[in-house]
Amino acid sequence: MAVDPICKMDVNESNPPGGKTEYQGATYYFCAPGCLKAFEADPEKYLSESYTGMAMDDPAPPRRSLFARIFGRGG
Numbered sequence: 001m002a003v004d005p006i007c008k009m010d011v012n013e014s015n016p017p018g019g020k021t022e023y024q025g026a027t028y029y030f031c032a033p034g035c036l037k038a039f040e041a042d043p044e045k046y047l048s049e050s051y052t053g054m055a056m057d058d059p060a061p062p063r064r065s066l067f068a069r070i071f072g073r074g075g
Contacts, residue, residue, distance in 0.1 A: 002028075005046045006035035008053040023047075 001010045004018070011017070011029040018030030023043050030036040039046055 004031045006038050
């Protein structure tokens with residue numbers, strides 16, 4: 001298993017869903033095309049020691065209970 005340098009997810013090297021790329025003699029594998037695109041735009045950013053993984057910019061809203069969805073209150 002490889003680790004996607006953008007989101008830090010495990011990626012199957014034999015069939016990476018997001019593809020793979022070479023950079024400075026090393027091969028990097030990606031979980032999704034968006035991670036590959038981000039890496040290719042600025043590989044040094046994602047390979048720096050200070051980078052700890054991508055945080056979601058727009059996380060999914062919290063799930064509401066069936067009661068809350070029907071009656072429009074609570075969580």
